[in-house]
Amino acid sequence: FPVVNVLGVSFINTTNAKFIHQLTQDIDERKNTFVVTANPEIVMYADSHPDYAATIKDADYVTPDGIGIIKGTQMLNQPLQERITGYDTFLSLLKWGNDQHKSAYFLGAKPKVILDLKKVLTKTYPNLVIAGIHDGYFDNEAPIINDIKESQPDLVFVALGFPKQENLIAKYRHVNNGLWIGIGGSFDVLSG
Ligand code: UDP
Secondary structure (H helix, E strand, O other), rough: OOOEEOHHHHHEOOOOHHHHHHHHHHHHHHOOOEEEEEEEHHHHHHHHHHHHHHHHHHHHHHHHOOOOHHHHHOOOOOOOOOOOOOHHHHHHHHHHHHOOOOOEEEEEOOOOHHHHHHOOOOOOOOOEEEEEEEEOOOOHHHHHHHHHHHHHOOEEEEOOOHHHHHHHHHHHHHHHHEEEOOOOOOOHHHOO
8 A cells, every 4th residue: 555654654545445455365365464553642652762663664554543643644735545443443354254254363451351352252253263362461471472373363453552562463473474453442342
């Protein structure tokens, strides 16, 4: 996709539909893919944290998650076409994953939230294979990463909030050739 630069962050300029289509192709080809859904807070944080800026540069796709990003690009006379949020992308991938019997790993949120999420997923997306779940409050990530490495899911959803989720993905994405995406508070929202 063409990109538009905002304070050093390169946002893809496309629609939700075209983006999801591209992601599903990447997943079918078992490409190692890292998606960042960035809001203005993330852009500002990256602007003052070079390590985090480098992590984001490592992503294959950075999407504009927030109307502030769209407005900013309009002011720069390089308007992005559409807001592409983490939550909408999460829901689109779950629906597609269910249709295609894909597998997914869910990492993040509080222990109760992730258990409630599992119930919702089983009910709403019965054909989606749950490769594993783990809450986002752990001292040692090694067993979790090992789980992902062994189960080789098509999708890895990481909901630890920024910058934790992107830092973890950048560090461990090589263990699984699937799609890795950081989606902030999405587990809390979907679990009800
Ligand atoms: N979270 C987590 N582990 C942590 C810190 C946060 O799993 O060490 C979870 C938290 O329970 C919530 C999500 O990460 O589900 C953060 O959501 P938020 O909307 O704050 O995301 P942000 O806007 O910071 O990306």
